[in-house]
């Protein structure tokens with residue numbers, strides 16, 4: 001068993017704009033089960049961060065508990081990290097984000113971590129439009145505790161032990177739409193062509209960007225009858241659009257057929273370029289997204305791709321009208337302007 | 351592209367870059383692992399089976415394997431394959447009992463081997479155990495050919511050569527030393543069933559510039575000089591020596607001169623340094639001994655004073671290359687240069703020469719007096735005469751001569767059994783999983799960045815005093831182990847099973863060198879442009895799977911795969927497995943049966 005990955009890399013790897021090769025965005029070798037979908041998502045995160053030329057110190061990765069929540073160890077070794085308590089990643093991220101608005105926050109969670117114990121925290125982070133990327137590595141089970149059905153397991157999905165799930169599933173993407181999340185996407189660990197640009201767009205989005213990524217658990221939920229297995233997902237996947245993310249000041253290179261294509265400009269000047277596959281769907285129309293989601297589900301299909309985006313998103317700092325300077329950088333003088341200023345404030349209440 | 355046929359014995363053979371590049375296809379990684387395990391005797395025997403002279407080659411091989419070594423593609427320098435061979439030879443135990451044991455039951459066939467170099471000796475070794483009566487002729491008093499007459503003792507101690515030559519001669523070879531064969535006709539008139547010609551390329555080229563005749567007494571041909579030194583007919587040289595030529599012979603001549611009294615030894619080469627034929631390490635070794643190498647200076651005239659050589663006049667040129675790479679040396683117009691010399695040694699090349707083969711025997715000769723041969727069988731136009739080594743296609747090196755010897759021995763055996771010479775035995779191959787348990791392999795698969803270790807040299811002040819003192823000291827066991835650990839185990843193959851793959855991407859993600867891509871199939875040229883990492887090394891194959899359920903194929907660029915096994919460790923379904931591929935070129939007899947190979 002290898003405990004370390006060779007330090008070699010392909011001799012012809014290109015450096016990105018900030019001088020790093022892809023290998024520089026990797027973490028230590030994964031200890032997850034071989035073939036776990038979560039590792040592919042880690043791979044997509046590495047790829048996305050390399051492609052957007054992220055400076056690793058500008059990102060903080062936060063997680064809860066679960067196999068999924070272990071993954072931050074396996075990517076971005078040079079970024080900040082906080083592995084918190086089961087289901088508590090959103091509150092830790094909220095605190096961190098409030099203290100330092102300058103970092104990019106990447107929250108990684110599991111379906112158990114989010115849809116069960118962390119549900120309360122999850123919905124409030126959405127409600128507040130906390131500026132973060134929230135990835136759920138969704139395998140329909142509690143992988144770390146040996147594969148019990150989670151709250152996202154589909155009704156009737158067969159477990160490895162052979163029993164049908166008697167409960168209705170929580171559709172986290174649907175819930176996020178219901179709660180007015182400003183960016184909602186769904187993808188599949190086995191489809192990096194879609195997932196990588198989606199992660200990049202989510203990072204550019206100023207507000208709560210939610211990604212529900214189906215990620216098969218090879219060990220406990222990849223059996224026949226499971227609706228989160230590699231083969232089931234591959235057979236039932238459909239997509240809202242062919243999707244690309246174009247960073248600010250870069251040329252759009254993909255030509256989409258007339259009429260089907262749309263271009264969405266994000267707050268920072270970057271663009272989402274997409275070619276619609278789903279009829280009656282408009283990425284900026286929440287109702288159309290909800291309808292599409294239900295229509296797909298009714299046909300037993302899994303709808304992936306960008307589902308919804310609000311390009312006028314105002315994040316929690318905007319709502320609270322905090323200062324531009326990160327709170328943790330405010331000096332004693334700025335925070336305690338002195339007794340004279342206090343007098344003035346008090347006077348205003350008199 | 352079509353799915354790769356991994357049952358083609360050459361596919362995985364090619365992945366073992368060093369073995370593939372070795373003319374005798376020595377299973378390099380196999381013996382390097384044995385060295386790391388301190389199993390030197392077995393490592394030696396693996397070598398002996400393939401290349402016959404591990405001790406000699408561990409010091410002197412031209413090492414075509416090293417430029418091919420995969421380590422050289424991911425790190426600065428290749429594994430010191432050649433010097434590891436020496437570690438096996440230096441530290442081995444008793445080996446003779448592991449070699450085929452005579453006396454062998456005679457099969458009634460008699461073979462003449464003309465020339466006692468590595469080519470003839472290899473034929474002798476391969477045929478002796480089959481009961482052939484072998485008669486070896488050489489003009490010198492001992493066997494070994496140019497390994498003895500040309501390669502200086504400070505690079506190859508005589509004991510090492512004697513030992514390995516004797517392993518063969520002791521198999522019951524009838525030697526006819528001190529016998530220069532004057533006439534092929536006479537040999538053919540004897541009752542030999544087959545004659546093998548392994549006489550090398552024995553004629554050194556001369557350079558008859560103005561002044562040559564008058565200065566002749568102090569001008570020598572390089573290979574004649576070296577042979578005279580080897581047999582102690584020459585034991586000194588003037589203080590100022592000029593060596594003309596830029597090949598390995600020139601390097602041996604200048605270094606030998608340093609040891610025979612030469613003080614100012616200068617090698618003058620007409621071409622630029624980068625075009626010099628000498629191996630880079632030979633040039634380095636010469637310069638380390640304070641030998642000056644001058645480039646871009648063609649000789650023009652031998653200067654004679656009072657009937658004696660005074661020096662040489664050189665012109666000055668620069669090289670220009672046409673688009674097709676053809677070089678022309680253009681005079682720069684700078685004044686000529688005179689260099690003083692007591693002796694000049696001309697080392698500008700060798701030619702084949704067969705003055706002793708009559709031209710009416712049915713043995714045809716082509717351009718440059720090179721025999722017309724079948725490239726596979728080494729048979730000449732006279733069916734019972736075969737050629738090999740430098741005599742076959744012109745001067746090469748020891749390992750090529752050995753490889754020729756193996757091929758010729760197979761041909762001779764087929765010929766004597768009245769079989770079709772083209773019905774050649776296939777290579778012996780074996781592909782075995784190295785899995786010992788979950789994620790455990792029989793080989794050490796961790797790959798660390800680890801620059802090449804340097805071989806220690808004897809102190810100059812000592813080695814220059816005596817031409818018999820070996821310069822290179824070889825790796826000791828500890829450093830040998832470290833160098834052995836640099837080997838990437840290229841013979842442990844990544845073998846892909848399409849119907850097991852669930853396309854989870856785990857292998858793609860974990861591969862440190864981005865070798866693996868899952869994508870739509872296409873034509874090779876176009877495919878190479880859309881893999882996860884650039885696949886620009888066209889000499890390395892793409893390994894293509896059958897079509898997967900998603901209609902994609904798995905494509906692995908073999909180029910910079912580290913054989914680290916991580917793909918196989920991370921694969922949930924064992925669609926990847928690490929399997930050791932043993933490839934042995936066919937020989938005339940099975941070494942395992944004769945008990946020679948390691949158990």
Ligand SMILES: Cc1cc2nc3c(=O)[nH]c(=O)nc-3n(C[C@H](O)[C@H](O)[C@H](O)COP(=O)(O)OP(=O)(O)OC[C@H]3O[C@@H](n4cnc5c(N)ncnc54)[C@H](O)[C@@H]3O)c2cc1C
Nearest residue numbers: 465467468469489495496531549550739740746747748751
């Ligand atoms: C200076 C020098 C240094 C070299 N260094 C290296 C090195 O470091 N590494 C390397 O791999 N290669 C080296 N080579 C090349 C190598 O020695 C030869 O390629 C190799 O020995 C060829 O082997 P062979 O069996 O074909 O013939 P040879 O080794 O040339 O043997 C042929 C023998 O046949 C004898 N012979 C010829 N004609 C007759 C005849 N009519 N009757 C009887 N005997 C005859 C010759 O005297 C000779 O002994 C070097 C060559 C030279 C010249």
Ligand SMILES: Cc1ncc(C[n+]2csc(CCOP(=O)(O)OP(=O)(O)O)c2C)c(N)n1
Nearest residue numbers: 066067068086110111112113141142143144
């Ligand atoms: C407070 C608390 N309750 C319960 C657990 C046990 N536990 C560990 S991981 C886990 C579920 C993880 O499921 P998920 O988030 O889907 O992650 P996965 O392993 O499937 O990626 C549970 C219940 C815990 N660690 N802490």
Ligand code: SF4
Nearest residue numbers: 033036067143217218
């Ligand atoms: S148990 Fe499942 S989720 Fe956890 S590492 Fe293994 S495959 Fe991945």
Ligand code: SF4
Nearest residue numbers: 861911912914915917
């Ligand atoms: S052995 Fe596998 S993981 Fe390692 S370099 Fe080769 S293809 Fe990549």
Ligand code: SF4
Nearest residue numbers: 851852854855857921
């Ligand atoms: S890790 Fe194995 S199953 Fe997964 S894609 Fe690679 S070969 Fe296929």
Ligand SMILES: [Mg+2]
Nearest residue numbers: 110111139141
């Ligand atoms: Mg889970």
